[in-house]
Structure formats: C-alpha cells, structure tokens
Amino acid sequence: MLALTCLSSPPLPTLSVSLARLPLLPYPSSFNFKYSHPSVMRRCMNKDEQLIDGLPKxxxxxxWQARQREKTKELHRRRQEEDEEEERKVEEYREIGMRLKEYPEEDVRKARRLVSSFIRAAEEVEEEIEQAAEKGELDELVLMVIWNRLDLARRDDEKDAVRSLDLLYRRVETEILKREATPAMRLLNDLLNMHDGFDDEGWLKECKKRMVDIFPREDPFSILVPAGFDIDKHQGPLRPPLEADDTLLRVDFVREVDALLQEVRYEHTEAQNAQNFDPESVASRLKQQEKQRTIRLVEALLDLAIDLKW
Known part of the structure; x- marks a missing residue:
C-alpha cells in the first residue's frame, strides 16, 4: 500500500527576494551628483539634444541669449550711428570746400597763404594784419578762408584752434570795417581805443583835445575862410586844401554816432528780455554787460561832441 505524502506549497517570494533581483541603483550623494545652475535648467532641452564640449553653460x-542679442543690436545701432556721423562730417567738409568754388583759384591761394602767415605770426599778428590792410589785401575772401578753418575746428572740437581763429576773424573783420568806415566811425573807434579802462576823466580830456583838432571851428568867420586862416592877424591860406572834402564836421559826427546808439540800444534791449541760466545765456549776458559799458562810453563821447567849445 502506497503512502501518499502531501507536499507543502513553495513559499511565496518575499519583498527582500524581489528587491534582490532588481539592479542596484547608486545612492544619491552630494559628492558625486552633478549639479546644474537653476538658470541653465530654465530651458527645456530636447531629449535628443546633447551638450557640446567647450561651450559655456x-x-x-x-x-542669457536674449541679453546677448540685445547687446548685438546695440552694437549694430552704435556702428550705424558712427557711420552716419562720419558721412555727415564728410558731407559738411565737402560743403565747406565748395564755399570757395565761386572765387578764382589764384585769389583763393593768395588768401590762404595770407591767413597762414597770420597764424604763423603769433605775437606779431597785429603788425601783419595792419600791413595787409595797407596793401589792400584784406577782403571778404580772406574772411571766408578764416571762417572755413574756424568751422572745421569747431566740427573737430579743437578748442584752442577755435579760440585763436575766432580772435583772428574778429581782428581782421574789425580792420576791414575800419578801412571801409566813414570818417565819423573811424574817429569814434580811435577815441574808444584811447580809453585805458580806468581813468574816465583823463580820457575825456584827451578826447576833447582830439575833437578840437579835428572838427573845424563853427563860427561865422570859419564859414567864409578856410581852416588855418588867422582872423585876428588876417594871415593864413585863403585857398582851401585839396583834402578839404574829407573834413569831418562836428554835426556829422554827432548825427552818425546818435544813429549808431539808437540801433545798438534796440538790440541790447531785445537781448536783455531773454534771460536763462544755461552756460550760453550766461556767456551772452557777460557780452551784453561789456557791450553796455561800451555804450556808456559812446554816450559820453556824444555828449562831449554836442557841448564842445573851442
């Protein structure tokens, strides 16, 4: 008789056995975990995209790329502005050069040589200008050549050259105006130059002597006889000199100086109405103050001429 033996069912796999069959994963550690900066993780990379060696994170x-693109745009914008500024300067230089095209080339060369001699003269520039004026070499073309150089110096921001050329332009312009001015204006300029800036009373005395010597006497006898004839002794030239047509009368001097004052006062009043505090306005007010002092001197000369007694 066979004995039947009941076999027990095989034990179920436990959790430990199941875990033992799984591949072991390394435990995360702060020493071997490659940490990425949070800004790098902002971008969702494609699964197939691979990091390229040598490129920054x-x-x-x-x-970061957006900022780089903005920087690139800014560089392009600045480069374009520089190119446009360069083109503008080239066009302005070409325009400055074209200003002298209407003058004969030989005259332009002479004017440029004359201006160059003024610049090289340094401290002797006053004598050079006066000699050129006596020879009749100062004209509008010379002023235009100086103005072109001054304009170029301003555009190139050469401050020392700007100051020197500006003074040269004003001096040459003054000399030209003095040569072209009427006898009354030339006398006025000479009288103003006699002032030393301090002694007003002594200056007025010297101006009175100068006026007495220049203006012919205004009495009944002076109308009938020429200047230089002694009424008391009945001696002197009876025929007026050839240059009598250039004689400056006191009434003409008073009339021209009064007209000049009226014009200058009107311009000075308009300039005083606009008062700001920017550098240009302050400089303008300083010039107006200097102009006002000159106006007071001219007014004193006008009163002296009106009340002049021989």
Whole structure:
C-alpha cells in the first residue's frame, strides 16, 4: 500500500527576494551628483539634444541669449550711428570746400597763404594784419578762408584752434570795417581805443583835445575862410586844401554816432528780455554787460561832441 505524502506549497517570494533581483541603483550623494545652475535648467532641452564640449553653460540659457542679442543690436545701432556721423562730417567738409568754388583759384591761394602767415605770426599778428590792410589785401575772401578753418575746428572740437581763429576773424573783420568806415566811425573807434579802462576823466580830456583838432571851428568867420586862416592877424591860406572834402564836421559826427546808439540800444534791449541760466545765456549776458559799458562810453563821447567849445 502506497503512502501518499502531501507536499507543502513553495513559499511565496518575499519583498527582500524581489528587491534582490532588481539592479542596484547608486545612492544619491552630494559628492558625486552633478549639479546644474537653476538658470541653465530654465530651458527645456530636447531629449535628443546633447551638450557640446567647450561651450559655456549660459549658452543653453534663453535669458542669457536674449541679453546677448540685445547687446548685438546695440552694437549694430552704435556702428550705424558712427557711420552716419562720419558721412555727415564728410558731407559738411565737402560743403565747406565748395564755399570757395565761386572765387578764382589764384585769389583763393593768395588768401590762404595770407591767413597762414597770420597764424604763423603769433605775437606779431597785429603788425601783419595792419600791413595787409595797407596793401589792400584784406577782403571778404580772406574772411571766408578764416571762417572755413574756424568751422572745421569747431566740427573737430579743437578748442584752442577755435579760440585763436575766432580772435583772428574778429581782428581782421574789425580792420576791414575800419578801412571801409566813414570818417565819423573811424574817429569814434580811435577815441574808444584811447580809453585805458580806468581813468574816465583823463580820457575825456584827451578826447576833447582830439575833437578840437579835428572838427573845424563853427563860427561865422570859419564859414567864409578856410581852416588855418588867422582872423585876428588876417594871415593864413585863403585857398582851401585839396583834402578839404574829407573834413569831418562836428554835426556829422554827432548825427552818425546818435544813429549808431539808437540801433545798438534796440538790440541790447531785445537781448536783455531773454534771460536763462544755461552756460550760453550766461556767456551772452557777460557780452551784453561789456557791450553796455561800451555804450556808456559812446554816450559820453556824444555828449562831449554836442557841448564842445573851442
């Protein structure tokens, strides 16, 4: 008789056995975990995209790339502005050069040589200008050549050259105006130059002597006889000199100086109405103050001429 033996069912796999069959994963550690900057993780990389060796991590940051694009745009904008500024300067230089095209080339060369001699003269520039004026070499073309150089110096921001050329332009212009001015204006300029800036009373005395010597006497006898004839002794030239047509009368001097004052006062009043505090306005007010002092001197000369007694 066979004995039947009941076999027990095989034990179920436990959790430990199941875990033992799984591949072991390394435990995360702060020493071997490659940490990425949070800004780098902002960009969602494609699964198939691979990091390229040698590129910075910021290359994969959208914000960093956006900033780089803005910098590139700014560089392009600045370069374009520089190119436009260069083109504008070239066009302005070409325009400055064209100003002298209407004058004969030989005259332009002479004017340029004359201006160059003024610049090289340094401290002797006053004598050079006066000699050129006596020879009749100062004209509008010389002023235009100086103005062109002054304009170029201003555009190139050469401050020392601007100051020197501006003074040269004013001096040459003054000399030209003095040569072209009427006898009354030339006398007025000479009288103003006699002032030393301090002694007003002594200056007025010297001006009175100068006026007495220049203006012919205004009495009944002076109308009938020429200047230089002694009424008391009945001696002197009876025929007026050839240059009698250039004689400056006191009434003509008073009339021209009064007209000049009326014009200058009107311009001075308009300039005083606009008062700001920017550098240009302050400089303008300083010039107006200097102009006002000159106006007071001219007024004193006008009163002296009106009340002049021989």
């Amino acid at each position: 910021e290359y994969y940051d959208d914000e």
